[in-house]
Amino acid sequence: MVDRLIMDGETARHLLWQMRRIRSFEAASAEQYSAGSIRGFLHLYSGEEAIAAGVMHGLQESDFVISTYREHGHALARSIAPSAIMAEMFGTVEGCSKGRGGSMHLFDVQRNFYGGNAIVASHLPLAVGMALAVRKRGEHHVVCCFFGDGAAAEGEFAESLNLAALWNVPVLFVCENNLYAMGTALKYSHAATDLVTKGTAQGVESMNVDGMDLLAVIDAMRHANAVVRTAGKPMLLVCNTYRFRAHSMFDAELYRTKEEVEQWRQRDPIEAFAAWAMNCGLLTESNIDEINARVDAEIDQAVAFAKGGHLESVTTLERYTYAEGHHE
Amino acid sequence: MNDQALTISYRKALRQALRDVLHADERAFLMGEDVGRYGGAFAVSKGLLDEFGPERIMDTPLSESGFVGAGIGAAIAGMRPIVEIMTVNFSLLAMDQIVNNAATLRHMSGGQIGVPIVIRMGCGVGRQLAAQHSHSWEPLFAHIAGLTVLSVGTHEDARWVLPAAMQSEDPVVILEYTSLLNTEGTVENGVGGVDISTARIRRRGNDVSLITYGTGVMKCLAAADVLAHEGVEAEVLDLRVLRPLDQQSILSTVMHTHRAVVVEDAWRTLGVGAEVSARIMEHAFRDLAAPVVRLGGVEVPMPYPRHLEDAAVPQVDGIVDAVRRVLQ
Numbered sequence: 001m002v003d004r005l006i007m008d009g010e011t012a013r014h015l016l017w018q019m020r021r022i023r024s025f026e027a028a029s030a031e032q033y034s035a036g037s038i039r040g041f042l043h044l045y046s047g048e049e050a051i052a053a054g055v056m057h058g059l060q061e062s063d064f065v066i067s068t069y070r071e072h073g074h075a076l077a078r079s080i081a082p083s084a085i086m087a088e089m090f091g092t093v094e095g096c097s098k099g100r101g102g103s104m105h106l107f108d109v110q111r112n113f114y115g116g117n118a119i120v121a122s123h124l125p126l127a128v129g130m131a132l133a134v135r136k137r138g139e140h141h142v143v144c145c146f147f148g149d150g151a152a153a154e155g156e157f158a159e160s161l162n163l164a165a166l167w168n169v170p171v172l173f174v175c176e177n178n179l180y181a182m183g184t185a186l187k188y189s190h191a192a193t194d195l196v197t198k199g200t201a202q203g204v205e206s207m208n209v210d211g212m213d214l215l216a217v218i219d220a221m222r223h224a225n226a227v228v229r230t231a232g233k234p235m236l237l238v239c240n241t242y243r244f245r246a247h248s249m250f251d252a253e254l255y256r257t258k259e260e261v262e263q264w265r266q267r268d269p270i271e272a273f274a275a276w277a278m279n280c281g282l283l284t285e286s287n288i289d290e291i292n293a294r295v296d297a298e299i300d301q302a303v304a305f306a307k308g309g310h311l312e313s314v315t316t317l318e319r320y321t322y323a324e325g326h327h328e
Numbered sequence: 329m330n331d332q333a334l335t336i337s338y339r340k341a342l343r344q345a346l347r348d349v350l351h352a353d354e355r356a357f358l359m360g361e362d363v364g365r366y367g368g369a370f371a372v373s374k375g376l377l378d379e380f381g382p383e384r385i386m387d388t389p390l391s392e393s394g395f396v397g398a399g400i401g402a403a404i405a406g407m408r409p410i411v412e413i414m415t416v417n418f419s420l421l422a423m424d425q426i427v428n429n430a431a432t433l434r435h436m437s438g439g440q441i442g443v444p445i446v447i448r449m450g451c452g453v454g455r456q457l458a459a460q461h462s463h464s465w466e467p468l469f470a471h472i473a474g475l476t477v478l479s480v481g482t483h484e485d486a487r488w489v490l491p492a493a494m495q496s497e498d499p500v501v502i503l504e505y506t507s508l509l510n511t512e513g514t515v516e517n518g519v520g521g522v523d524i525s526t527a528r529i530r531r532r533g534n535d536v537s538l539i540t541y542g543t544g545v546m547k548c549l550a551a552a553d554v555l556a557h558e559g560v561e562a563e564v565l566d567l568r569v570l571r572p573l574d575q576q577s578i579l580s581t582v583m584h585t586h587r588a589v590v591v592e593d594a595w596r597t598l599g600v601g602a603e604v605s606a607r608i609m610e611h612a613f614r615d616l617a618a619p620v621v622r623l624g625g626v627e628v629p630m631p632y633p634r635h636l637e638d639a640a641v642p643q644v645d646g647i648v649d650a651v652r653r654v655l656q
C-alpha cells in the first residue's frame with residue numbers, strides 16, 4: 001500500500017488545489033450552462049477528481065493524454081488554462097480548440113492533450129496507434145487514455161486492448177468506472193462486472209483502484225509507470241468512482257436514488273484527502289482557505305475571460321477541414 | 329510506346345508504388361490483414377515483408393476499427409501509416425474511425441491536429457462474390473468532408489497516386505479495383521507522381537462526354553472504341569478524385585461536347601453521378617444540347633449468378649446505347 005508519509009506539504013497543497021479547482025470549474029460550468037452561455041452537451045466531472053489529479057501527477061509533460069467527453073478535469077489537470085477551456089465552451093476563438101469543439105472536444109497539442117473525443121471508445125484505437133508511434137521511434141512516453149465503464153462494452157475496447165498487448169505498446173488505459181453508462185447501471189451493461197477481468201482476458205495487466213482515494217490512485221500510478229514507461233507494456237487501471245452530478249445537463253437521474261448519491265458523497269475524494277493531509281500535518285486550515293481563495297479567483301477570471309471572448313466570423317466557416325491551402 | 333513508358337500489371341504498379349513510398353519515408357509503414365506473411369489478400373504486397381521487415385509491413389488481427397484507428401493515432405503522433413482494408417466491404421466496420429476521427433480531428437481541434445493517413449482498399453464488382461462482397465461505396469466516402477477520395481481506374485494511377493497521397497497532410501482514401509489487378513497497361517516511367525487534385529481526360533473527343541471513375545474508365549474507353557466505328561468521338565473524363573470533385577474539368581468537357589453520360593457501378597440513387605449531374609445543371613445548363621444521362625448500379629443487392637451480376641451494373645453495350653440516345 002501507499003507510503004503515506006512520503007508526500008510533502010507542497011505536493012499535498014498542489015493536489016488539493018488541483019481537485020478543488022476541477023470541482024469549482026464544474027460548478028461554474030453548470031452555472032454558465034444554466035445562464036445559456038454554454039450550449040450543446042455538458043458532462044461534469046464532479047466526484048471523480050482524484051483520478052484526474054492522481055493520474056496526471058504520475059505522468060510527465062512529454063506523455064500523451066487522450067480522453068473522453070467528460071474531460072474537463074483531465075484538461076485542467078493537464079495544465080490547460082481554465083480560461084481557455086471556458087472560452088471553448090463559450091464557442092469563442094480564444095478557446096483551446098478555437099471554439100470549434102466545445103465542451104466535448106478540448107484539445108491542446110502544446111500540452112500533448114488530444115481531446116475530448118465524444119464517440120464512446122472510438123479514441124481507444126487512437127491511443128494504441130500513438131503508442132505504436134512512440135515504440136517505433138524508440139521513445140519512452142506513456143500514452144494515457146481515459147474512458148468510462150460504458151466504453152468497456154464496446155468492441156473497440158476489446159480490439160484496442162488486444163492490439164496493445166499484441167504489439168507491446170505503452171498505453172495506460174484508465175477506465176473511470178462511475179457505475180453508469182448514461183443511465184444504465186454497470187450490472188445491466190456487463191455480465192462480468194469486474195472490468196479487470198476484461199483487461200486480463202486480452203493479455204493486459206489490469207488492476208482495480210479506489211478512484212475516490214487520491215493516494216490509492218497515486219500508488220497505482222507508481223506501478224503503472226513501471227509497467228508502461230519502463231517495461232513499455234500496456235496496462236489497465238479500473239478506477240472505481242462515482243459522478244456526483246447527472247450524466248449531462250439533460251439528465252433527470254431517474255435511474256439512481258438520492259440515497260445512493262448521498263452515500264457516495266460521504267466518500268468525497270476532496271474532503272477525504274484534505275482530512276488525511278490535515279491529520280498528517282501537511283495542511284492547515286489557513287492553507288485550505290488560501291487554496292479556496294486562489295481557486296475562486298482563478299475560476300472567476302476564467303468566466304470573465306470567456307465573457308470577453310470573440311466569435312469567429314462566418315466568412316471563415318470552412319476553415320480547419322483540410323490543411324491550409326487545400327480548398328475545394 | 330516511347331522509351332519512358334513501360335507495360336505493367338495493375339498489381340505490380342500498386343506494389344511498386346508501395347515500395348517507392350516505403351523507401352522514401354522511414355515514417356511510412358503498411359498495416360492490414362494478411363499484408364505480410366500471406367503476401368496480401370490479392371498479392372499486392374507480396375515480397376514486401378522480406379524487403380522491409382515486420383516493423384514496416386505489419387499484419388493485423390481482424391479488427392478493422394481497431395487497426396484503422398491505430399493508423400489514425402500513429403498519424404497524429406508523427407508517422408505516415410498506410411492502412412490496407414482488405415476490401416471496401418469491410419470498411420463499414422471502420423467507418424466510425426474514418427468519419428468521426430480521421431475526417432474530423434483537424435476541425436474539432438481548431439486546426440491543431442492533422443491526420444496524414446492513407447487508407448487503401450480493394451473494391452469493385454464482377455467476381456461473383458454476391459451481396460456482401462460486391463459493394464461500391466465510393467459515394468459514401470465521397471460524401472464526407474475532410475477526406476480526399478481517390479478512385480484508381482488506370483495503371484498510371486495505380487503506379488502514381490500513392491506517392492502523391494503520401495504528401496497530403498490530410499486523410500486520403502484510395503479505392504483500388506481488384507478486377508484490374510491482372511490486367512496490363514502502359515505507364516509513363518519516371519513521371520514522379522500525378523496530380524491528385526484534378527480529373528483526367530483519358531480520351532479526347534468532340535461529340536459526347538463520358539464522365540466516370542474506377543472500372544467505369546475501361547468500360548467507357550471500350551464504348552468509345554465502338555462508337556468511333558460509328559463516327560462518334562466520345563471524350564472520356566476519369567474523375568479520379570471523388571472528393572474534392574474537380575468541378576472545372578467536368579464543366580470544361582461538357583462545354584466542349586454539350587452532351588454528357590455519367591457512368592458508375594454504385595447504386596444510381598444518390599451516387600457520384602447524381603452530384604456530377606447536378607453540378608452540370610447548376611453551372612452548364614445552357615451549354616447542354618441534351619439532358620444528362622446517368623448510368624449506375626441497379627437498385628438491388630448484388631446477386632451471385634454471372635448474368636444477373638452483369639445486368640446489375642453498366643456494361644459497354646449499355647454505355648454505347650446511352651450515347652446513341654443522347655445524340656438523337
